[in-house]
Amino acid sequence: MADSKKSNAQQQDVAAGAATHTIVVKLGTSVLTGGTLKLDRAHMVELVRQCAMLRSQGHKIIIVTSGAIAAGREHLGYPELPKTMASKQLLAAVGQGRLIQEWETLFGIYGINIGQMLLTRADLNDRERYLNARDMLVALLDNGIVPVVNENDAVATTEIKVGDNDNLSALVGILGGADKLLLMTDQAGLFTADPRSNPDAELIHEVHTIDDKLRKLAGGTVGGLGTGGMATKLQAAEVACRAGIEVIIAAGRRVDVIIDLAAGKAVGTRFLPLESPLEGRKQWILAGPPPAGDIVIDDGAVTAVQQKGSSLLAKGITQVKGTFERGEVVRIFDSKNVLLARGISRYSSADMVKIAGKHSHDIHQVLGYEYGHAAIHRDDMVVI
Numbered sequence: 368m369a370d371s372k373k374s375n376a377q378q379q380d381v382a383a384g385a386a387t388h389t390i391v392v393k394l395g396t397s398v399l400t401g402g403t404l405k406l407d408r409a410h411m412v413e414l415v416r417q418c419a420m421l422r423s424q425g426h427k428i429i430i431v432t433s434g435a436i437a438a439g440r441e442h443l444g445y446p447e448l449p450k451t452m453a454s455k456q457l458l459a460a461v462g463q464g465r466l467i468q469e470w471e472t473l474f475g476i477y478g479i480n481i482g483q484m485l486l487t488r489a490d491l492n493d494r495e496r497y498l499n500a501r502d503m504l505v506a507l508l509d510n511g512i513v514p515v516v517n518e519n520d521a522v523a524t525t526e527i528k529v530g531d532n533d534n535l536s537a538l539v540g541i542l543g544g545a546d547k548l549l550l551m552t553d554q555a556g557l558f559t560a561d562p563r564s565n566p567d568a569e570l571i572h573e574v575h576t577i578d579d580k581l582r583k584l585a586g587g588t589v590g591g592l593g594t595g596g597m598a599t600k601l602q603a604a605e606v607a608c609r610a611g612i613e614v615i616i617a618a619g620r621r622v623d624v625i626i627d628l629a630a631g632k633a634v635g636t637r638f639l640p641l642e643s644p645l646e647g648r649k650q651w652i653l654a655g656p657p658p659a660g661d662i663v664i665d666d667g668a669v670t671a672v673q674q675k676g677s678s679l680l681a682k683g684i685t686q687v688k689g690t691f692e693r694g695e696v697v698r699i700f701d702s703k704n705v706l707l708a709r710g711i712s713r714y715s716s717a718d719m720v721k722i723a724g725k726h727s728h729d730i731h732q733v734l735g736y737e738y739g740h741a742a743i744h745r746d747d748m749v750v751i
């Protein structure tokens with residue numbers, strides 16, 4: 368984290384020679400249940416002990432917890448329910464309260480207060496709500512409270528869901544200005560193949576670049592959205608690393624895993640963060656809103672955007688897909704349908720259709736007004 372983002376207490380610790388960090392600990396269901404049908408309280412005690420120790424060393428901890436559905440099922444005595452979204456939401460509604468109560472009791476043993484934060488993607492969609500969520504998270508941290516975050520499953524519908532706690536934890540890491548994101552799971556890390564079905568698979572210790580080869584071995588659809596497993600962990604790692612956050616996938620049941628990772632020991636799979644992370648507004652473009660539409664550009668524009676870091680001019684636009692307003696985030700593709708960038712559009716899709724292929728000088732004549740020469744300004748664009 369940049370020093371300017373650290374609290375006074377953290378800056379004093381750093382001055383005293385002890386580097387303190389903001390660490391997001393994402394706990395998967397498998398870690399919290401040990402593969403059983405109920406929460407493994409003995410192990411939750413152990414996880415809290417480790418977090419409390421880090422706190423006493425001056426680190427700030429954010430928990431992203433799964434397990435609400437497991438807790439709900441256990442509390443209701445394992446009811447037979449139809450396999451519907453409503454049943455899941457029912458279990459999450461019952462279980463979230465139980466889950467937060469467990470965390471409260473356990474952190475209470477160490478005199479640590481927790482604060483519940485239930486998020487959906489809608490909370491991050493527009494920049495103002497995103498900044499509000501960020502202020503709340505930072506306020507909790509600055510007041511010595513451990514934020515305990517989960518997706519608001521009881522209300523979240525598919526459109527407004529982040530969808531999985533791996534991606535949610537990356538967004539939370541960005542909101543909280545985290546230094547490290549620990550994705551705790553039931554495997555020792557990312558392997559060369561799924562270790563459940565490939566006993567010869569080998570642990571990958573360090574990842575410098577997340578490419579299609581890596582995505583394939585994690586079981587994700589290349590370029591698309593995988594569900595669960597390692598695919599979502601890779602998506603999360605990609606987003607977090609771009610924001611300058613170090614990401615580690617490791618076994619949540621390994622003895623002292625959280626303490627060792629905070630101390631920088633080589634455990635699990637480590638993803639190296641970008642050395643010059645994106646600045647705040649660009650982090651939001653990358654992580655916040657879902658794209659409202661797509662723009663396809665020609666080869667000349669690809670070179671300008673990708674290699675020269677130029678703004679995207681209307682002249683290079685060949686196709687406009689979807690309906691979006693001025694100020695919404697869109698994806699930019701090349702003619703072979705490869706995703707190149709995300710950016711905030713200066714023009715609505717209706718305007719964009721009219722000015723596509725036109726010279727910037729002609730925009731005013733075509734529309735009767737103009738919002739500048741660039742269709743998407745370089746400051747509003749993240750090249751992928």
Ligand SMILES: Nc1ncnc2c1ncn2[C@@H]1O[C@H](COP(=O)(O)OP(=O)(O)OP(=O)(O)O)[C@@H](O)[C@H]1O
Nearest residue numbers: 395396433552553557558560561563584595596597
């Ligand atoms: N290349 C791979 N390396 C390691 N694990 C893999 C790989 N490909 C697929 N997997 C699977 O991913 C699983 C871990 O992801 P999963 O989403 O189940 O866990 P979690 O994140 O701990 O839990 P939750 O999704 O409930 O939060 C492993 O149990 C493993 O079977």
